[in-house]
Amino acid sequence: MATRSISLLVNGRRYEREVEARLTLADLLRHELALTGTHVGCEHGVCGACTVLIDGRTARSCLTFAVQVDGCEVTTVEGLAPAEGELNVLQQAFQDHHGLQCGFCTPGMLMTLTELLRDNPDPTESEVRDVLTGNLCRCTGYAGIVAAALEAARRLRVQQGS
Amino acid sequence: MKPAPFDYHAPRSIEEAAGLLASLDNAKVLAGGQSLVPMMNFRYVIIDHIVDLAKVEGLAGISVTGAILRIGAMTRQRDLEFSPEVAQHCPLLREALSHVGHRQTRNRGTIGGSLAHADPAAEQPTVCAAHDAVIEIASARGTRRVPFAEFAVAFLTTAVEPDEIVTAIEIPLWPAGHGYSFHEFARRRGDFAIVGAAALLDLAPDQTVRRASLTLCGIATGPLRMTEAEQVLTGKRFDRGVAQAAAAAVKAITPVSDIHASAGYRRHLAEVLAFRALRDAAARCSARI
Numbered sequence A: 001m002a003t004r005s006i007s008l009l010v011n012g013r014r015y016e017r018e019v020e021a022r023l024t025l026a027d028l029l030r031h032e033l034a035l036t037g038t039h040v041g042c043e044h045g046v047c048g049a050c051t052v053l054i055d056g057r058t059a060r061s062c063l064t065f066a067v068q069v070d071g072c073e074v075t076t077v078e079g080l081a082p083a084e085g086e087l088n089v090l091q092q093a094f095q096d097h098h099g100l101q102c103g104f105c106t107p108g109m110l111m112t113l114t115e116l117l118r119d120n121p122d123p124t125e126s127e128v129r130d131v132l133t134g135n136l137c138r139c140t141g142y143a144g145i146v147a148a149a150l151e152a153a154r155r156l157r158v159q160q161g162s
Numbered sequence B: 001m002k003p004a005p006f007d008y009h010a011p012r013s014i015e016e017a018a019g020l021l022a023s024l025d026n027a028k029v030l031a032g033g034q035s036l037v038p039m040m041n042f043r044y045v046i047i048d049h050i051v052d053l054a055k056v057e058g059l060a061g062i063s064v065t066g067a068i069l070r071i072g073a074m075t076r077q078r079d080l081e082f083s084p085e086v087a088q089h090c091p092l093l094r095e096a097l098s099h100v101g102h103r104q105t106r107n108r109g110t111i112g113g114s115l116a117h118a119d120p121a122a123e124q125p126t127v128c129a130a131h132d133a134v135i136e137i138a139s140a141r142g143t144r145r146v147p148f149a150e151f152a153v154a155f156l157t158t159a160v161e162p163d164e165i166v167t168a169i170e171i172p173l174w175p176a177g178h179g180y181s182f183h184e185f186a187r188r189r190g191d192f193a194i195v196g197a198a199a200l201l202d203l204a205p206d207q208t209v210r211r212a213s214l215t216l217c218g219i220a221t222g223p224l225r226m227t228e229a230e231q232v233l234t235g236k237r238f239d240r241g242v243a244q245a246a247a248a249a250v251k252a253i254t255p256v257s258d259i260h261a262s263a264g265y266r267r268h269l270a271e272v273l274a275f276r277a278l279r280d281a282a283a284r285c286s287a288r289i
């Protein structure tokens, strides 16, 4: 099977790999780059656990082949925290508001909300719920996740205002 | 790994892409991948050659010339959703897009991909049917333009031949101030519609219907124009009774019955959603001078 060489930036670090065309970005991240923070639930675009940012936009990494992101910049959940052992504002809000239980959906939730809060720093609850329709959570009932998103938006606005 | 092995091609031009499709066996075009890749992951489809259009020059873009909105096939749904041209000239498309999948899938999904996939409940083909769009299709044999009414031919099947590529969608625009509305019912937001209804209305200042377009999706193998209902409306003064009579006319349909909903339930939804779409479209008409 023919392979192709790809080069991409993941969380600011450059990776070059020879990959099979059918390798998904999710599997590249998890199996080749050992970035297992991105989770794989359904592998057909329904659950959102595998959400990452490709050139700043959220995407299903299970529906994207690694060859398609040649030359792109990918951000995964590992790229969110400012330093080892620390949490960013959104992650801290998840912890404070019980935005996770088992944590399986959390990486996808964080990436989806990272895009939302960047594009819309003051979202309404219904805007938060609308973007979260693309991410399934089987544990929390979403209430804690929505509360965390709104609280993170508030803290980020205060931070930016000061 | 989920999909069966395939070779990947990333042409830079339409000519190169068309040449690949003309010469390769069992090749398939990859646009945004939000419908094709799930089918590959399930191995519903097994493809030998993927021709990715992402790097083809000139396939994405939105422009308005005269009374035509032209959309490049590789334009991402997210870019259409936030396009000022679409919001101004074709607000029905903008409203329909809010029902298309989720933000994460709209970021990559394309309008051309949705049309070529032709899911019976998909919103973008429904807007094309409502607006009598023309689909531009290219191959090594040349370019042809297919009216939407001849584009969707059967379940998940379009007029696009295996060696052809959807390159653009041309949407004839309605006059400024026309009314529009898209309603759908799905079990969860972002799912495919069980039934959807798209309405366009052009009303005279005295509320006389100059022109009406009513389209349903989710009931047959593709979007269906409700010509009988349109006839009920045209030339009448728009009011609640006329909208109800037009919506009642859609009950003549014979909807599909499947695991998601019975034919009877779909017929009921069709009437309810048709009425709501017409009512809201009329409310949005701004009387023109």
Ligand code: FES
Residues within 6 Å of the ligand: A039, A040, A041, A042, A043, A044, A045, A046, A047, A048, A049, A050, A051, A060, A061, A062, A063
């Ligand atoms: S694993 Fe990608 S959407 Fe579920």
Ligand code: FES
Residues within 6 Å of the ligand: A099, A100, A101, A102, A103, A104, A105, A106, A136, A137, A138, A139, A140
């Ligand atoms: S925390 Fe368990 S799935 Fe969301």
